[in-house]
Amino acid sequence: MRDPITIITTVRDGDAYRDRYFSNLRQILVGPGDHAVIVDDGSTTPLTTPSDRLNDPRLKIIHPGKIGRGASLNLAIENSPTDLIAIQDIDDLSLPDRLDRQVDVLCNNHNQLVFARAVSDPWRPTLAALQHFSPARLYFSNPLHHSSLAMHRSVWASAGGYATDLPCCIDLDFYLRACCVAKARISRLSMPLIERTLDPGNRHFARIPNALYQKTRASVLARYRPDLPWSIWLAAAKLRELQLFSARDVR
Structure with missing residues (x-):
């Protein structure tokens, strides 16, 4: 019997995905002690539990008003009844084996961030069931969901x-701080264990102005760069920055 885990979800105006999301929870919260904590971050129409799940003690919805995504994530985790946490966006789906496989990895070593690939990710050959990433990899691009x-x-x-x-860039900031401050390791299971909604009109990331995103990303990366040893990823990221800078000068 595996250790219990809690699904954490933050949402604002995600009613279009409500029924599908709760149906997915029914499929994946199969372990004794598994729970889901959802924080409604100020939806126009407050998120409610479907009528057939009203008495399910494993589900908890919190309505703190508009407190922001970072604060919502913290509030959800603070209210988790288990030590193991799994993040899931309301518009994405977890495949049936996701929680079992991630709990197995975490039980071997608590001090890591464990990710999985998405069904929509490009296929790449790999021999390892579990890949490990240097945090410096995130300075070139972010392959993590x-x-x-x-x-x-x-x-x-x-x-x-x-x-x-x-x-924005709350996720990136957390990954780097977990590695630099908590000395956590980034790991990713090679098999696809989530299904993502790819419509840019429904993705929070797509609604962020590009100038704001670029400015915030640069600030976050600069904050943790001194804590990372030199690596080929940092060198590649720096080279790309120089190339982009030169291209702007040419225009």
């Missing part, structure tokens, strides 16, 4: 929780 993250509460606590003062 926050909606697939699982971790132990101790990593979140040691890292100081999610930032509440950033307009």
Whole structure:
């Protein structure tokens, strides 16, 4: 019997995915002690539990008003009845084996962030069932899906929780702080265990102005760069920055 885990979801105006999301929870919350904690971050129409799940003690919805995504994530984790946490966006789906496989990895080592691939990810050959990523890899690009993250509460606590003062890049900031401050390891299961909604009109990321995103990302990366040893990823990211800078000069 595996250890219990809690699905954490933050949402604002996600009614279009409500029924599908709760149906997915029914499929994946199969372990004794599994729970789901949902924080409604100020939806126009407050999120409610479907009528057939009203008396399900494993589900908890919190309505704190508009407190922001970082604060909502922290509130959800604070209210989790288990030490193991799995993030899931309301518009994404977890496949049946996701929680079992991520719990297995976390039980071997609590001090890691465990991700999974998505069904829509390009196929790439790999021999390892579990891949490990240097945090410096995130300076070149981010191949990780926050909606697939699982971790132990101790990593979140040691890292100081999610930032509440950033307009975006909250996930990136947390990954880097977990590695630099909590000394956590980034791992990713090679098999696809989530199904993502790819319509850009429904993705929070797509609604962020590009200038704001680029400015915030640069600030986050600069904050943790001094804590990382030199690596080929940092060198590649720096080279790309120089190339983009030169291209702007030419125009």
